[in-house]
Amino acid sequence: MIGFEAMQETPVYFWLICFLSVMAVSISKSGFGGALGSLSTPILLFVLPPKLALGVLLPLFLITDIWVVYLWRKWMNRRFALIMCGFGIAGQLVGWLLFDYLDDRMLTMLIGIVGLIISLDYARQLIWPSGDTDEDVARRMMARLWQRAFGWCGLSGLASFVSLAGGIPAQIFLLPHGLARQAFVGTMTVYFFTINLAKLPFYGDLGIFTADTLLVSAFLLPVIPLGVYIGRQLNRMMSDRIFYLFSYSVLFAMSIKLIYDAAA
Numbered sequence: 001m002i003g004f005e006a007m008q009e010t011p012v013y014f015w016l017i018c019f020l021s022v023m024a025v026s027i028s029k030s031g032f033g034g035a036l037g038s039l040s041t042p043i044l045l046f047v048l049p050p051k052l053a054l055g056v057l058l059p060l061f062l063i064t065d066i067w068v069v070y071l072w073r074k075w076m077n078r079r080f081a082l083i084m085c086g087f088g089i090a091g092q093l094v095g096w097l098l099f100d101y102l103d104d105r106m107l108t109m110l111i112g113i114v115g116l117i118i119s120l121d122y123a124r125q126l127i128w129p130s131g132d133t134d135e136d137v138a139r140r141m142m143a144r145l146w147q148r149a150f151g152w153c154g155l156s157g158l159a160s161f162v163s164l165a166g167g168i169p170a171q172i173f174l175l176p177h178g179l180a181r182q183a184f185v186g187t188m189t190v191y192f193f194t195i196n197l198a199k200l201p202f203y204g205d206l207g208i209f210t211a212d213t214l215l216v217s218a219f220l221l222p223v224i225p226l227g228v229y230i231g232r233q234l235n236r237m238m239s240d241r242i243f244y245l246f247s248y249s250v251l252f253a254m255s256i257k258l259i260y261d262a263a264a
Contacts, residue, residue: 004052004212017047022060022220026227028167029061029068029189031235032247041164042257050163055213056220057164058199064224065193071232075186077179083145084153084170084187085194091157091166092195096202099162105262112258115168118175119252126245141176148173157195161202165258166195171251181243185235 021043028040044053141148152173160166170191174184203209238246 004048004216014047017043018056018216018220019223021057022223023227023230025057025061026064026224027231027234029064029192029231030071030228031231031233032185032243032250042261051208052210052213054164054203055208055210056216058196058203058208059214059217060220060224061164061196062193062200063221064228065189065196067224067228068189069193071228072182072186072189075180075182076190077183077187080174080177080179080187081190081194083149084156084173084191087149087153088157088160088166088170088191088195089198091154091159092161092198092202093157094154095158095161096206099206109259109262112168112255112262114172115251115255116259118172119248119255122248123252135178137176138178160192160195161199166192168251168254168258171247175244175247175251181235181238184243 021040024043025040040057041050041053044057048056152169156166156169156173158166159169170188174187179187235243
């Protein structure tokens with residue numbers, strides 16, 4: 001298998017990394033609306049080059065998405081989902097057109113820096129409250145809804161296409177609106193299912209999928225039910241405040257990881 005030397009040379013390490021990557025996807029999508037999902041590609045890059053990692057992960061993303069959308073469909077915020085999907089797919093079209101020319105290192109660095117700023121600002125508000133309520137923040141975000149959707153959801157679609165790392169821009173767009181955690185997860189799951197499904201013809205055109213990537217994806221399928229179950233249980237155990245604290249904490253950790261990867 002060309003590009004799968006790690007599987008042949010160190011099979012235990014290879015499959016352990018694959019297991020961790022798919023667990024990050026399934027727990028994230030079922031419990032946190034994708035908050036941890038962007039970690040899956042960086043994890044898998046320890047054993048696979050980028051294009052092979054994309055080919056292995058996208059079928060698993062889609063299978064997880066179908067299950068998770070079924071579980072959370074009743075809590076979706078339809079307006080936010082439609083807006084996010086529209087701009088996200090537009091961003092993916094840009095990603096397809098520029099796939100061979102994009103400097104993904106610069107894009108990764110930019111997303112990481114912005115995510116870091118957003119998460120640090122959330123921490124600042126916890127330590128030194130501005131006096132604004134969550135409702136005040138949500139009203140300000142609604143006043144700039146279309147501009148923010150154009151920027152963040154378009155960037156999310158672009159980043160998702162080139163590296164399956166669209167979670168941070170999508171979080172930056174949706175988190176400030178202060179939805180209940182069930183509505184947040186429901187909306188994010190529908191959004192990611194839609195843009196992941198839209199990738200299929202474009203990835204096929206670019207030759208991302210091979211018989212080898214599909215075979216590895218098939219071997220990893222049993223990991224998904226375990227991750228979905230764990231993620232659903234974690235969401236039920238959390239209050240909205242703990243959910244958002246955790247989500248912003250993950251945003252901070254993911255941003256540091258992206259900045260480190262881009263600078264390395």
